[in-house]
Amino acid sequence: MAKKQDKTDRLGVRQDSSPVSNLRTEEVTDPALAFLVCSRAESQLRNAFAERGAKLINLYRQGPYKIEALFLVGTSNYWSVTSQADRTPMWTQATLDAWLYEDLVRQLGMKLHRVG
Numbered sequence: 001m002a003k004k005q006d007k008t009d010r011l012g013v014r015q016d017s018s019p020v021s022n023l024r025t026e027e028v029t030d031p032a033l034a035f036l037v038c039s040r041a042e043s044q045l046r047n048a049f050a051e052r053g054a055k056l057i058n059l060y061r062q063g064p065y066k067i068e069a070l071f072l073v074g075t076s077n078y079w080s081v082t083s084q085a086d087r088t089p090m091w092t093q094a095t096l097d098a099w100l101y102e103d104l105v106r107q108l109g110m111k112l113h114r115v116g
Contacts, residue, residue, distance in 0.1 A: 041097060047069075048105045052112060054079075054114045071108070079115065081107035 042059065049056040049071055057070040057078070067085040073079065083103035085096055 019075055041101060045101050045104065048101075049108060052105075054108060054112065064096070065100075067104065069104050069108070073112070073115070077115070079111055081111050083107055 044060070046056045049069075054071040054073050055062070059071055060068040060070070062068060065087055066082065068080055068082045070078065070080050081104055083100045085091065085099055091099075
């Protein structure tokens with residue numbers, strides 16, 4: 001029986017596609033590289049906000065299941081959106097983060113529609 005090979009990039013990051021998100025999820029196989037994965041995910045999130053006309057100012061992680069984003073629309077309209085996941089043992093850190101980030105983008109779309 002053939003052993004399934006993990007796909008890792010040159011930095012030792014295993015890459016998977018998430019069933020809940022079009023954002024790439026990654027699990028770090030080398031803890032020293034965790035900051036690079038966070039930077040990539042935040043960069044993808046910043047790009048998603050920018051595509052919708054919002055500038056991501058800051059992310060606030062409020063425990064493992066909740067994240068809040070402060071963003072700017074125009075020159076002086078600051079808003080925030082919050083995403084909170086159910087506390088289920090089926091999450092891996094990668095799928096939880098991907099879901100939270102995708103939900104932030106959904107929340108952003110709804111907020112922009114309301115404040116139009």
